[in-house]
Amino acid sequence: MLIETSKRLAQQAYEKILELILSGEAEPGEMLTERRLAETLDMSRTPIRDALLMLESEGLLKRHGSRGLQVKQMRIEDYMEVLQIRLLLEPEAARLAAGHLTAETISDLRKRLHDLIDGAEKGATRPDREAVRAVDDGLHGAIANMAGNAHLAQIIHSLRRQTQIFDLRSIPERLTSTCQEHLALIDLLEQGKSEEAAEAMREHLDHVRASIIRRLTPQ
The missing domain is CATH 1.20.120.530 (GntR ligand-binding domain-like)
Structure with a gap:
């Protein structure tokens, strides 16, 4: 039950962050941090972290050293x-x-x-x-x-x-x-x-x- 809840929250975070990207609210080149997203989306950082990893694996975010993940600029x-x-x-x-x-x-x-x-x-x-x-x-x-x-x-x-x-x-x-x-x-x-x-x-x-x-x- 706990695992299912965690997956559900991560999926919700994924959808919300994806919408920020696709709507342009999160612009290409912008750095996305767990803390700021947690505040913006009113969610805990654990599902945010899982969602960011999902988006990174899909190629929508690019890791930028220790600063975090950056919205990819599509050429x-x-x-x-x-x-x-x-x-x-x-x-x-x-x-x-x-x-x-x-x-x-x-x-x-x-x-x-x-x-x-x-x-x-x-x-x-x-x-x-x-x-x-x-x-x-x-x-x-x-x-x-x-x-x-x-x-x-x-x-x-x-x-x-x-x-x-x-x-x-x-x-x-x-x-x-x-x-x-x-x-x-x-x-x-x-x-x-x-x-x-x-x-x-x-x-x-x-x-x-x-x-x-x-x-x-x-x-």
Whole structure:
């Protein structure tokens, strides 16, 4: 029971610190200390320490000597290298996951994607990045989890966390096109079309990469 409580608290601390990083409240290069985080999050230092180790192992934090852990500054070269690995792994995950996502998961993802598209078409205020990220995580996470390989899912999860920091800061929102690509991918996954799903995932990630290149290439 004590071990379960400790793990639960560490996971809660992990989620809270991760949100600080992804929201930009904890900026690239900023040093994160157990004491300050414990005060900010109103938690004890033990789960904070465990959470920081988890984030370090995922490549989101970098140890900086005796000073502690620093939020990693993601360079474009880092992003492209990680995305290249994702291009190798995630199409295969989509191929393996085809036909295995639950009807409930598919229905929920479709609804949330259509809601985002409807909001954009109606000229609503800019969608909350957290909501957009949650849908993106929901789809890519479900595919990784249903590929039938826990190690593959863990690697994809870690790689996505690393590129997500760059996504939120440096590339434009591809909201409508991304949602449409995701909806097409969901259709293929639901129909169990494994090879087509793999190709759709590859094209989606290629489009993400192309959007970054366009954004960063001088006009």
